[in-house]
Amino acid sequence: MSATSSGAAPGTQSARATIVSLQGVSRTYLLGSVEVPALVDVSLDVADGEFVAIVGPSGSGKTTMMNILGCLDRPTSGRYLFDSVPVAGLNDDQLALVRSRSIGFVFQNYSLLPRTTALDNVAAPLLYQGVPAPERRRRAQAALERVGLADRIHHQPSELSGGQQQRVGIARAIVTEPRMVLADEPTGNLDSHSGAEVMALLRELNAAGRTVVLITHEEAVADAADRKISLHDGRVAA
Secondary structure, three states, X not given: OOOEEOOOOOOOHHHOOEEEEEEEEEEEEEEXXXXXXXXXXXXXXXXXXXXXEEEOOXXXXXXXXXXXXXXXXXXXXXXXXXXXXXXXXXXXXHHHHHHHHOEEEEOOOOOOOOOOOHHHHHHHHHHHOOOOHHHHHXXXXXXXXXXXXXXXXXXXXXXXXXXXHHHHHHXXXXXXXXXXXXXXXXXXOOOHHHHHHHHHHHHHHHHOOOEXXXXXXXXXXXXXXXXXXXXXXXXXXX
């Protein structure tokens, strides 16, 4: 695998099970009659419990990588295994189940429901899983307490700062106890102080055993991860 590494002890990854495995993955889009490669022959593994940053400039293939890792898109060629299961063999309902139970998403623009309390925003993924209302509220409140927002559970997004909204987004991502948190430019709309708080929270989640995959164009943000994988023109840089 071609990747740049930072901070991980030798042999650490190999000692743990692999949760994400891309094997010669390419993704090509058709724009009219023109084929545009977004990812080209990408191979990489992420170990269970790792904190990995995928970093690269605009147009490097980061968004396509995120969509494939999050089971939102499928490769044109190659194989993607999530927790040892070939994703290509899953139907749409099975993919939706993986997304709702095994992957927690954190978005740059927070993607919170407006005019809806922080508690109900965080509880929403549990509603789709059929969790009873009292249990939804209990777990959502616990997740908000975990991200330091115990005193904001009844506030709507418009009543929260950007950093607080992103922490609500993180609470929503972890309320289902997913195997992996996939964070797409989570500090992109934040000032440096709020961004540092969000990154510290992702580090805490990782220290507690959660796999975190961070998508970012900022090298300084990527430095918080244990390992960096650099993308350029759809390829993993040597």
